[in-house]
Amino acid sequence: MLRFVVIRLIINAIALWVADYLIEGIHLEGDPWQIVIVALIFGIVNAFIKPIIKFFAFPFIILTLGLLTLVINALMLMLTAAMTEILRIDGFMPALLGSIVISLVSMILSWVLDKKDD
Secondary structure, three states: OHHHHHHHHHHHHHHHHHHHHHOOOEEEOOOHHHHHHHHHHHHHHHHHHHHHHHHHHHHHHHHOOOOHHHHHHHHHHHHHHHHOOOEEEOOHHHHHHHHHHHHHHHHHHHHHHHHHHO
16 A cells, blocks of 8 residues: 555656646746655645545536546646645646646556556
8 A cells, every 4th residue: 555655656746747847837846855745745635625626516527528627637736836835837727738747647657557567
């Protein structure tokens, strides 16, 4: 269990770093340990706040054919930025693009690490 949490934390940290590198408007400043702390906060936000928001937004998620989940992911990234001084986002569009990049990088790294364990 602890191994899974640590791997997810490292994946989130790498995904945040890639989003910072690729997306103009996302600024992640600090040493690697501070980035890991931001990744931890991002994981906690996604684990506790995101399910509640998705529960109440479920009818609208259905109406928008799932596109509202992109907005929810961007809002979770913006909430994480509001909670930390290390991560700064210059608006909604960078947050939206950053959430897409973070999702893709997390998916790819999870898939690669899962294949590696086989």
